[in-house]
Amino acid sequence: MLDLKICPGCGDRADIPVVTEGQLVCARCGHRRPFHRLPLLALTGPSAAGKSTVGPELARRLSGEVVVLEQDVLWTAGLRDDVDGHPLFRSTWLRMAAMIHQSGRPVVLCGTVVPPEFEPLPERVFFSSIHYLALVADPGALAARLRARPAWREWDEPRIAEMLEFNDWLRADAATMSPPVSLFDTTDATLEAAVDHVEAWVRRVTSADRRSGSPGAAPAH
Template identity: 80%
Template sequence: MLCCALCGHRWPFRRLPLFALTGPSGAGKSTVGPALAERLADRVVVLEQDVLWTGGLRDDVDGHPLFRSTWLRMAAMIHQSGRPVVLCGTVVPAEFEPLPERTLFADIHYLALVAEPDALAARLRARPAWREWSPPRIAEMLEFNDWLRAGAAEMTPPVRLFDTTEAPLAAAVDAACAWIRAGLGSL
């Protein structure tokens, strides 16, 4: 139930859990996401975060708060259908948790797909040229991967990790499905 702070008007509102499937580029989010959508189609809505990475939402501010807020609002509205959202894209708790829209969710659960640096770098170098994975950009992503692997457990809330270095796609999808089902509880 939402309640207006000014007039007290009440409106029914579903505050469901949001699932953030995160991690560095090349770790497997865009590969695991469609498999999750197929496997859990009756339980959740799986969305690719980058679809809204467009002109007006590419705010050049640390953490990209306009982009993040837009996604939280969109997910909260989709939740009104009764199905939680799994948002696939690079995000960490510090980019969602402080936003005013965070209150629209019961919980936000985070699962980061990560990989060993050599494997991640090889995946990024193998991408087509139009993806523009230059050596400095790859180095930046490797730094993020290392930072995430080292600090995920201390984040608020903690971020669960799944290493995709040697894992087959089915194992990554199984792990993500188990994480989602645990977060759904009795929903």
């Protein structure tokens, strides 16, 4: 599938993609093309809250309906060296998800991301909406899970403290973000309960999108 930033008419690459009336429009040659503008679902939260545990079971349950991807797959090379919120890394993920969406199946992206890191990016225009669900946990439980991880994952105390701070921030401010971030506490939840909750969220978002039957709205860039 062609990168949606590249015009199939003239081959120009748009740094700032333009969508008008549900179609991609090339700023250079004016070529217009329809595309699948689907919602993106971001399953976020701090490390050890349960994203990587929930993801495989979610993929099994929703096989053929959505594509479940792990963010860390692209956490490599120059993308890892990116700074200030890692915009290049996140833009690459949005481009990848948008290309997968052209198959007609929404993407569930499992990784640590919050609205201020996705919403301002030029590639945000490829999606009708982005929905965020964060798995969080009690700080004590989260710290214990991180300390129990194998040594190669390098979870020292300063790094654990940073993740606990992120967890606390999400729990305090999720509802005030734009768009708001939903929360699910995994402290005492079973895997089945966590997957049930995430599956219901995915089905609710995708069903609402199908009922709307419209390309949706995205920020202007």
